[in-house]
Amino acid sequence: MSVLKEYLRTSNHHAIPISNDQRRTYDARKADKNICFCLKCMRCHETIKKKSNTLERTEYYLNFPSLGKPRKTCPRCRS
């Protein structure tokens, strides 16, 4: 089974690029973890906090896939 051994050795050799891809996927998920879906205006929104000041602003994402996003009323609909 030298072919299989060679395959496994080659696979292990490529372990680093695969783990880099996984990290990119994780970062992409982390980036939109604050995005919620408002059931009142039917839009996805994200509250962005700036480190330099305490002001918060809400970004709205039109036509953003709401699948799996937590349902949370946006600040505009709450006020």
Ligand SMILES: [Zn+2]
């Ligand atoms: Zn809303």
